[in-house]
Amino acid sequence: MKKVITGNHAVSYGALLSRVEVIAAYPITPQTQVVELLSEFCAEGKLKAKFVKVESEHSAMATCIGASAAGARAFTATSAQGLALMHELLHWAAGGRLPIVLANINRAMAPGWSIWTDQNDSLSQRDTGWMQIYCESNQEVLDSVIQGYKIAEQVYIPLMLVLDAFVLSHTSEIVDIPSQEQVDRYLPPFKPKYKLDVNDPHAFGGLLGPDHYMEIRYLLQKDMERAMEITKKADIEFKEIFGRSYGVIEAYKCEDAEIIMVTSGTVTSTARTVIDKLRERDKRVGLLKIRMFRPFPSKDIKNVLLKAKKVLVVDRNISYGLGGIFFEEIKSVLYYEDKHIPIFGFITGLGGRDVTPNILEEMIEYVETHDKPEEPILWKGVKL
Amino acid sequence: MKIFNLPEKENMRPGHLACQGCGAALAMRYTLKALGEKTIVTIPACCWSVIDGPFPYSSLKVPLFHCAFETAAASAAGIRAGLDIKGLEDINVLAWAGDGGTFDIGIQALSGAAERNENIIYVCYDNEAYMNTGIQRSSATPYGAWTTTTPVKHYKNRPKKDIVAIMAAHRIPYVATASVGYPDDLIRKVEKAKNIKGTKFIHIYAPCPTGWKCKPDDTIKISRLAVETAVFPLYEIENGYKYILNIKPEVKKPVTEYLKMQGRFRHLTEKEIEMIQKEVDFQWKRLLEKCNQN
């Protein structure tokens, strides 16, 4: 059934169709509509879930952790300050191998107060052991919730899907809402290998000495690696039932591209139009969308970028003291290659400043006219 | 001869890692006797996250979920929700936290859970300081006590936070104090809590010989003196207003008897002890008033 809905409501529909069993969430702009619609679904009895209306995001994640450990499919949604408040618990969820799904609406971190989009909130949680998927459209948002459980519950690793504040969260698009029957065919009920069970009592998360800790973390990394293949498989199966797929990355017009622009989130849609326009002018430019950020699709990225002469990375985030986060990761992916490809790292659009087609076009012009970047960070749009 | 009629079945094994004379270990043993096997426990950072034993061992015979320091109540609420949605409403969910995890860092999550009246039993075993990290003051540390962060020259100069009143103010169905020195009373309260729906809060007095600088074999004696001096009275509050006093000492013993058994109070002068006595008398009077109101 096609409906015109916002990104936030796409999240709610994704959770509804995934038959989540426990929801614990706390309101924050620009996430509120996610929980509002879910509250309605629960109140109407459309969704048979326990909605725990906690007093903070911190407790939201703690509650999801408890519920997941008890064997229930748990869901939450948050943004920026809320995600940051959860930080310790994100480690608990991943370390506890609990396949919770969290929707994070990308919002810039305070101070000063900003409700507009950038990626520093989710990227600051990079090393917590969560998988991360960055979405480009409301359809992808809805689908990624469902895919999220499919992936997470196979590898016992929680998954965060990410969507841009306002650009997706509050913007209505046509979304094909799958039928419950289709989703049920795709996503089986959650039957965890281990759970809190009075008939099979165990202690979870107890004291772990130096003799054991490292192995447990090694296994988490191994399953992260496995998650890459599982995600690809889940995406193919998704296509079979729903007719759509996304990949862990998407190479757009990259075949003969000399310059490849790398993006994530909704900047990707803007970049598509720029690439199309430049292609009309016979410019050999392409676009690489990074959808999955953790695990990082290093091999897939390399296969695409090695064909290019120059690479340009657009970061709507910054690791202070170093640079754009996608930029740094992509550089490291190419390090061991014999072919040396100049990489240009642009930072733009922080705190929700518009990333317009012009801005992206100017970036490409810069790359065309330079053999290598003049600065380690190429700032775009700073008015100082 | 049986002094108490305690349930015989043990749901805690020997071989745990508690210090000698640990009140917290006794508190868990009695609580699980009362709750039985159909119980899931969640424990935040505290002595008990060590006492249970290292991976892959556990000294509890029931499932145990270790959770973050400040999340006992929220974790328990999550476990409760997870069980309920599966139709397992008859399983007890026990949040088991220290005084630091309850009075201080966990109070927000606890207040949230209590306000929502989550169907959990929350036990705070109170050893009156952060013992896991080596005896630092908490807001449960009593006036006058030494800890490593309240050295003798700057001993704790604020009263113990009244957590029972705070919990009662949430108007939850059941709040009680209990003590490892009175196992029959403790077990009765846990059994009572088990049969009430909603949030139940039990505050258990649990001496820590290591932190209090007292003799391990004095744990019970000190626990009983705490009640006999009215330093830690045993009472219940139903639905936030109905106060019930459980034990009323015929003659209230002087606090000095209680204080002198513990090295943490050794530095106190006569005058300071007198002040403490006055405060205990005042609080006792207030409690009696509340109990007689009904």
Ligand SMILES: Cc1ncc(C[n+]2csc(CCOP(=O)(O)OP(=O)(O)O)c2C)c(N)n1
């Ligand atoms: C967020 C966080 N801060 C600090 C700690 C360190 N820590 C672990 S246990 C503890 C004190 C616990 O005190 P209490 O709750 O009274 O339990 P006890 O150790 O006395 O049994 C502290 C400060 C932690 N684990 N997590």
Ligand SMILES: [Mg+2]
């Ligand atoms: Mg303590």
